[in-house]
Amino acid sequence: MRRRRNVPGKDPGNLVFGTIGWLFADLMLALAMAFLVATTFGQSVPAKAGRSPTPSPTFRKGLESDPVTITMRVDWQGLMSEKTSAKAEVQKKVRATASLNGRQAGLVLSFGGGLENGTRIARGADAALRELGDQRFVFQGTVYRPFVSFNSAPETLTLDIYLLRQ
Incomplete structure (x- = not known):
């Protein structure tokens, strides 16, 4: 026998x-x-007898999709050097815009004219709007973004003001 x-x-x-x-x-x-x-x-889970669930209100916080656009002639050299008179001129024109009354701005895109100094002009305008916010007019807690408007002259300032939804 063989073993395996x-x-x-x-x-x-x-x-x-x-x-x-x-x-x-x-x-x-x-x-x-x-x-x-x-x-x-x-x-x-069955609902409690006699009570029906009440829907919660829809949360709609955010910015409106269409901005309030303001285009104005400004003392661009005064805005760059932060002169009080140049800021006051911008503030007066913004206050005269009826669609801003009683509202709050969430975002401002400012477009300064001219290739070289556009953002400096826009920053000067933003400083004027911040002062309006300190006076409790529209621009409290607003975010600002300065840009250059390549197609505009230095004395032209355009503000795109995005308001908060009501």
Whole structure:
């Protein structure tokens, strides 16, 4: 009688039972997933008798999509040097805009004319608007962004004022 020689790692008994072990592990995973899915999509909670849920108001905070645009002639050299008279001129023209009364600005895009000094002119106008905000007119907590208007002369200032929704 000849004996079989045992080759390490080639035990035929482990081949069958090892495969069955993996099968049981896969079935256990499938059962766990089925349990999680079944408990996630449970029954709805019944409403209390006599009370119906009241909807909450829709939150609409943000900026209006259309800005109030003001284009004006300014003392651009005075705005760059922060002269009080140049700032007062901008403030007077902005206060004269009826659509700003009783509102609050969230964002101001200011466009100063001229290639070289456009942003400096716009920053001077922004300083004038900040002073209006300190006086509690429209520009309290407003964000300012100065830009250059390439197609405009230095004495032309354009303000795009985005108001908060009411």
